[in-house]
Amino acid sequence: ASELKDRDRKYVIHPHQRADRDERHIIVRGKGSTVWDAEGNEYLDAMGSANWMGQVGHARPELAEAAAEQMAELQYFTGFDVYSNEPSIRLAERLAGLAPEGIDRVFFTNGGSEGVDSAFKAARLFHFRRGEPDRTWIISRRLAYHGCTYGSGTASGFDLVQHGFGPNLPNVEKVTPPLPFHSELYGGQHPTDFLVNELEQTIERIGAGNIAAMIGEPVMGGAGVVPPPDDYWPRIREVLSAHGILLIADEVVTSYGRTGVWFESQRRGMNADIIVTSKGLTSGYMPLGAVLIRNGIADAITEAEGFFHGHTYFGHPVACAVAMANLDVLEREGLLDRAKQIGEWFEADLAPAREFPTVGEVRVAGATAGIELVADRQSREPLLAGAAAVSAELRRAHHVIVRDYNATVVLAPPLVLERSQARQISEAIVEVVSRLRG
């Protein structure tokens, strides 16, 4: 195993590897919510393959069989123009059935960043075809993560994804995110009043006739699992509609049951024009994303010379067959309800952590949770080193895999997590956080 780690260091470029975090864990096997490394150590996967997915859990034979059967039948054939394949047709039809009313068209990608870029291009092309070519600006929010391509990376709201990569995509503007815990951001006002006012001023400054779309996650993930105030999305949507600006929901994390529903944007009153999904669509078994596009917009971008934007593996039959098997498991095993139950377990079991001086807030949204750490509960100053230390200690001492985002420890386990496993995760967190000093 140590020899494998040396070869890994020598040959593999890890995207987020930093000089000061040189640990390596080579994961070789999984089952349900458990994974094993090359040394035989067992870990509880409290973070969906350490990347917000894995709805149906590790090593499901149903998904493996779907892949093998499709590969033996037809592995790939382009879907660019006159050719198509049955798994992609069946999946698109099924997603249209699950999607909110008025959204029946599906554009396939290999993942989330490509989906976000596709949504930006679709939004711009829609306005272009409708005779409003100046509508090019994209509004996003600080602290958001939307991906790492030039489009999605520029729309992401923190420096690391942009630093040293410039020039980035022009005509992207960022507004304040809804983080109710950080009331200092809203100058004493109700966060939604402040944010709606800020959006109106931003639109006025750029000019409504220059803006294509706004993008946002229904519940911010990378910002630390942050549900917005209930009136946030309905009021933002109202402002955008009044100005002919499209709304793109980035549901790369929140779709396919992660929060207990198929699409969190629908529950939050976003009434999105475009919904970008990935991760949970195949539970990570295949790289696949689906961009769900409102019918009128889909009509506009497919008319005349078409969309002319597509990746080689568009509608990959093996990935689509696996997605179908994944959705079958989600439905058959009632995993959407299970996500809500997991959220209730986290609420109950993490309650003791709320009393600790270094815990600012514990937030739960379905089967995902964020524990935001503070140096001081009065000032709400973030305990930046805390979350990384907690994450490392959970892995070392408790063999529990979580993620840390700034000052927040994040959980997003497989939806097959068992009661005892949920308790084990929460107890480990409570134990480690209880020892943390601000």
Ligand code: PMP
């Ligand atoms: N949007 C969100 C909300 C994400 O969390 C991610 C990935 N973590 C992406 C987009 C980008 O997806 P991908 O890494 O598949 O390109």
